[in-house]
Amino acid sequence: xxxxxxxxxxxxxxxxxxxxxxxxxxxxxxxxxxxxxxxxxxxxxxxxxxxxxxxxxxxxxxxxxxxxxxxxxxxxxxxxxxxxxxxxxxxxxxxxxxxxxxxxxxxxxxxxxxxxxxxxxxxxxxxxxxxxxxxxxxxxxxxxxxxxxxxxxxxxxxxxxxxxxxxxxxxxxxxxxxxxxxxxxxxxxxxxxxxxxxxxxxxxxxxxxxxxxxxxxxxxxxxxxxxxxxxxxxxxxxxxxxxxxxxxxxxxxxxxxxxxxxxxxxxxxxxxxxxxxxxxxxxxxxxxxxxxxxxxxxxxxxxxxxxxxxxxxxxxxxxxxxxxxxxxxxxxxxxxxxxxxxxxxxxxxxxxxxxxxxxxxxxxxxxxxxxxxxxxxxxxxxxxxxxxxxxxxxxxxxxxxxxxxxxxxxxxxxxxxxxxxxxxxxxxxxxxxxxxxxxxxxxxxxxxxxxxxxxxxxxxxxxxxxxxxxxxxxxxxxxxxxxxxxxxxxxxxxxxxxxxxxxxxxxxxxxxxxxxxxxxxxxxxxxxxxxxxxxxxxxxxxxxxxxxxxxxxxxxxxxxxxxxxxxxxxx
Numbered sequence: 001x002x003x004x005x006x007x008x009x010x011x012x013x014x015x016x017x018x019x020x021x022x023x024x025x026x027x028x029x030x031x032x033x034x035x036x037x038x039x040x041x042x043x044x045x046x047x048x049x050x051x052x053x054x055x056x057x058x059x060x061x062x063x064x065x066x067x068x069x070x071x072x073x074x075x076x077x078x079x080x081x082x083x084x085x086x087x088x089x090x091x092x093x094x095x096x097x098x099x100x101x102x103x104x105x106x107x108x109x110x111x112x113x114x115x116x117x118x119x120x121x122x123x124x125x126x127x128x129x130x131x132x133x134x135x136x137x138x139x140x141x142x143x144x145x146x147x148x149x150x151x152x153x154x155x156x157x158x159x160x161x162x163x164x165x166x167x168x169x170x171x172x173x174x175x176x177x178x179x180x181x182x183x184x185x186x187x188x189x190x191x192x193x194x195x196x197x198x199x200x201x202x203x204x205x206x207x208x209x210x211x212x213x214x215x216x217x218x219x220x221x222x223x224x225x226x227x228x229x230x231x232x233x234x235x236x237x238x239x240x241x242x243x244x245x246x247x248x249x250x251x252x253x254x255x256x257x258x259x260x261x262x263x264x265x266x267x268x269x270x271x272x273x274x275x276x277x278x279x280x281x282x283x284x285x286x287x288x289x290x291x292x293x294x295x296x297x298x299x300x301x302x303x304x305x306x307x308x309x310x311x312x313x314x315x316x317x318x319x320x321x322x323x324x325x326x327x328x329x330x331x332x333x334x335x336x337x338x339x340x341x342x343x344x345x346x347x348x349x350x351x352x353x354x355x356x357x358x359x360x361x362x363x364x365x366x367x368x369x370x371x372x373x374x375x376x377x378x379x380x381x382x383x384x385x386x387x388x389x390x391x392x393x394x395x396x397x398x399x400x401x402x403x404x405x406x407x408x409x410x411x412x413x414x415x416x417x418x419x420x421x422x423x424x425x426x427x428x429x430x431x432x433x434x435x436x437x438x439x440x441x442x443x444x445x446x447x448x449x450x451x452x453x454x455x456x457x458x459x460x461x462x463x464x465x466x467x468x469x470x471x472x473x474x475x476x477x478x479x480x481x482x483x484x485x486x487x488x489x490x491x492x493x494x495x496x497x498x499x500x501x502x503x504x505x506x507x508x509x510x511x512x513x514x515x516x517x518x519x520x521x522x523x524x525x526x527x528x529x530x531x532x533x534x535x536x537x538x539x540x541x542x543x544x545x546x547x548x549x550x551x552x553x554x555x556x557x558x559x560x561x562x563x564x565x566x567x568x569x570x571x
Contacts, residue, residue: 009301014040014265015566017287017302019272019317022119023548024535024555025308026250026258027162031559032306033263037566040265040300041255042289044309045115047268048094048122050228050251054241056090064089083500084112086123086239094122094239104444106459108497111312111504117268118251119310120502123239126215126247126367128168128549129390130159130179134378135543142377142386145340145435146511148540149521152179158553166248166552167224169232169368170213178210178373178545185218186211190362192354192395192423193370199484200372207375207480212368212392215248215548227253236365247367269293271451275305275321275330275531283530283571284330290451304530304562304571307508308555311341311536315441315507316456318533331518331525337508339440341458342542344503345389345431345466347494348473352425352486354395361397361420369394374432374544376472385468389431390544391477395423425486429473432544434465435506460498503547505539523558530571534558 015037018028025041032039047053061067068089075082078098087095096113103111114120133152140147156179163182171186189197189211197209216232217224229245229252238247245252258264269292276286276299286301307314315338321330329337369392376388398421408416439461443454474491481489498504511517514526519538525531534555536547543550565571 012299013301014038015302016040016304016306016562017042017300018306018308019287020119020308020310020313020535021117021250021255021266022114022308022310022535023121023124023250024551025119025306026121026254027552027555028306028308028534028559029258029264030254031556032563033258033261035560035563036263037563038263038265039258040267040302042270042272042287042300043117043119043266043268044271044292045117045119045268047266048116048118048241048251050241050245050256051243054243055093057237057240057243059090080110081112083110083496084502090237091123091239094241101449102455104447104455104457106457107461109458109460110497110499111458112499112502113310117255117266118249121249122241122251124548125546126238127369127546128163128166128213128215129371129373129545130181131155131543131545131550132177132179132373134177135541135545138387138543139541142381144386145541146509146513146516149510149512149517154521155550155553155557158557159549161556162549162552165223166215166253167217167220167229168213168549169216169218171211173208173210175208175210175373177208177375177378181213183213184221187214187218187366187368189370190395191357191360192425193393195354195357196393196395196425196481196484196486197370200480203480203483204375207372209370209372212371214368216367217246227257229253232367234364234366236367238367271453272309272317273297273320273451273453274317275307277321277323277325277330277528279323279325284528290453292451295451304532304566306555306559306562307531307533307537308535311504311507312441312456312458314533314535314537316443316453318508319441319443320453326527330531331527333527334515334518336516336518338442339437340435340506340509341439341441341460341504342433342435342506342539343460343498344501344542345429345433345462345469346501347466347496348429348431348470348477349492349494350425350427350474350477350481350489351492352427352481352489354423354425354484354486357423383468383472385465385472386434387432387469388544389429389469389473391427391429391473393425393427395425397421397423425481427477427481429470429477430501430544430546431466431469431473432542434463435509435541436463441507462498503536503542505536505542505547508533508537509540510538511540522561523554532558532562
């Protein structure tokens with residue numbers, strides 16, 4: 001039964017509805033509210049207010065019953081969430097537990113989720129790189145997926161727009177493969193990372209090693225202080241929620257900014273069932289919501305709807321939005337909805353050691369790794385696999401000092417562990433995967449969740465291209481570390497399932513042709529133009545860079561377009 005309160009439909013009617021409050025949903029809310037639109041943000045999880053709801057942000061290791069480690073019972077109950085690097089005794093309250101929200105794995109897939117106001121923006125790794133023209137041009141040039149309907153030049157002003165507000169630390173490196181942005185002062189490489197950088201760049205003229213770009217306030221500007229945010233303290237406790245607002249999240253930045261306009265209504269505990277399509281009007285008119293606790297259904301109405309529930313849930317919502325006009329899901333005239341899911345290949349890593357530099361250490365816990373933009377198949381096809389990979393590496397010193405016997409005690413033992421040990425190198429890949437129709441999500445035919453919504457069924461896997469890319473990275477990584485003078489080089493294929501990268505994309509992809517895509521260049525559904533999808537689901541391909549900055553830029557661009565079109569009565 002649908003509940004409309006005594007205030008009637010008018011009290012449930014807004015100019016815009018945004019589904020989801022994570023990175024892209026927060027940006028949609030900010031831009032739409034700033035444009036003067038009364039905006040309802042629907043979040044299926046609980047409310048999390050900046051500062052107030054970060055219960056572990058300032059705790060010391062000894063303040064936790066298990067010193068931050070997970071008890072066995074929690075590990076056993078969460079074999080999926082427990083694989084995430086950020087899932088610990090200090091952060092379990094920000095993660096979806098395995099039993100709470102089941103899904104169907106037709107093939108192994110580790111779906112990491114955060115259902116609360118702010119979503120995974122409280123948990124993300126905060127690495128932010130622009131795409132280059134090669135990334136937007138790749139599908140059309142190489143003949144996979146479908147051509148992007150936008151170019152780097154289209155998105156570049158919006159990259160600048162979101163960078164200035166969010167605060168991105170980085171160095172202007174002048175690279176064609178990794179465009180510069182609007183940067184705060186960069187973090188600094190340590191002495192061993194600089195050594196490896198020089199050796200690699202001396203040996204390979206097409207491989208450029210730079211300090212990573214990340215959403216951390218190294219030197220807050222006026223716009224960040226206006227948001228109530230402060231300088232990053234390099235604590236590396238970010239996934240607990242930052243009391244300084246030192247890194248960008250919806251909670252510390254876009255949602256409070258939207259609220260200041262007076263145009264924001266935030267409704268947590270609101271599980272979106274489906275989007276309502278009006279057959280006579282030929283457009284969407286609202287959203288059907290199930291209260292997370294009471295299970296009562298309510299309908300909210302708006303002239304435009306932004307779908308930002310995170311990739312797989314955005315696919316689920318559209319698949320479940322069925323009508324006589326769209327029996328297979330909203331906008332799904334071509335059976336492409338839920339198809340061409342892609343992700344980032346994280347399987348490859350290397351470890352090594354290096355001699356020397358024992359008179360040098362470093363301070364703090366820098367949030368940015370050293371990065372090398374993709375150097376494979378950039379200008380032309382030159383390997384037996386499509387596309388390539390970004391490379392990350394770090395150099396750290398062992399905090400446990402010299403090797404000690406387990407039975408040592410007293411002053412000698414303390415002396416032995418008081419000085420750091422030698423240098424260790426860690427290198428990893430972030431590989432582009434090729435979207436394929438067979439990699440898809442769909443609705444379970446016979447299983448529903450407690451809100452009466454079909455469970456999502458996931459059928460996503462690696463292919464030969466991913467294995468070839470992985471093997472190339474392991475070979476090239478070992479060669480680069482060897483040329484840098486590293487020793488004890490070891491390669492590793494984690495064989496982890498897709499999903500643990502937490503970079504799933506696609507299923508509601510953008511394109512130039514409604515026969516081969518679902519969204520146009522403004523992120524509008526071709527078949528229902530007052531519905532916009534601007535989270536990872538809209539991505540035509542994945543590139544090799546971390547995707548969140550591109551989600552933000554696409555969202556800001558689409559929201560401004562939508563507000564302008566609404567004002568002109570075009571939608």
